[in-house]
Amino acid sequence: MGTLSDAFTEFLSRLRPSPGQIEQISKRRTRLNELLQRNWKPAKIIPIGSYARGTAVLPLRDVDQMVVLNRPGPEELAVDELLRDLLTQLRREYPEVSARVQNRSVGLHFIDFGLDVVPALERRQGGFRIPDAEARRWIYTDPIKHEELAKEKNRLTDGMAVDLVKTVKVWNGNRSVGLKSFHLEVMALRAIGQKATTFAQGLRDVLLAVSGTVGSPCGDPGLSGGRLDLYLDESRRRAVAGHCKNAADEMGLAIREDAGGRSSHAVARVRTLIGSPF
Incomplete structure (x- = not known):
């Protein structure tokens, strides 16, 4: 048996996605981003969450994408309506995939891992506002x-x-x-x-x-x-x-x-x- 350092090196290699998983994530993100651009024309799409930060561990549960909308301020947007609209569009584009509204996103649940789509509005002061379905209001966040x-x-x-x-x-x-x-x-x-x-x-x-x-x-x-x-x-x-x-x-x-x-x-x-x- 090797040293403790050797054991940690082997352990850490098991926590990293394989090349095949990385390729699958990239393909799903690309397809999702294309349909979001076509249907919503967002200001930007930002990878967020633990996968983007490099701190996700296997088995990977979800990969998050924040969609920054070209829309009015939060006082003019109803949280529940926005999430339902996004759910409807994703179900139309992914009829073979389970999709549901979550508290702050809409999730696409594939067999191996999911994609969570988080709609957001950019704040002039910096950061973003994202919907909170339970509170039925917009909340501040800054994943950057x-x-x-x-x-x-x-x-x-x-x-x-x-x-x-x-x-x-x-x-x-x-x-x-x-x-x-x-x-x-x-x-x-x-x-x-x-x-x-x-x-x-x-x-x-x-x-x-x-x-x-x-x-x-x-x-x-x-x-x-x-x-x-x-x-x-x-x-x-x-x-x-x-x-x-x-x-x-x-x-x-x-x-x-x-x-x-x-x-x-x-x-x-x-x-x-x-x-x-x-």
Whole structure:
């Protein structure tokens, strides 16, 4: 068995879409963009979401496209009517695919992964407004700011940052930690500074940092004024902090085992910690 570094290299390769998946995503996006241009004539179409930021993990559930409309301000557009109109057009273009209105988008649900179409209006002050079907109103977002945060952290770490985010997402899902994916992503990215000496050390540092920040307010990187942490009560925050601290301690033990020549023990420890597909 190889070192802990070797195990992480193999693990991270399993989290990346294959060339065939990347080609399929590109083809579906191209077809979708062509029909959106033909039917809606949008000002622009922007790839958004975790796939665009490079932080999506497999199996891929959906790929998001934001359609910036050439239309009046939100006070002149009814949210439910707009989403129904988009649903009607997508069903006409994709009769063989299940489609439905979601809270802030219309989803096309293919067998392998979906496409989520998010209609948006550009704000003069910056950012965008997107529909919220449950609240029946327009809300502020700025996915470009979200992507900039990931890109900047990735630049500072020579590409390590997004892999660290994907790894903590896998851990969070496999161990039922209870953090929402985007909230965890933002906390992890904000915790990352310069490139760590090793990936294992970087992962330990991120887990330890999140254990200390999950109890604090977490604002939207898009500067919407909204908070990403409001779904957690105090009891759940303490439980999540404990999960993160225990995981950081386990990574520390694995790092020491690997340095001491007991790489098989280190890899087994991390496999137990992270779960499949490590």
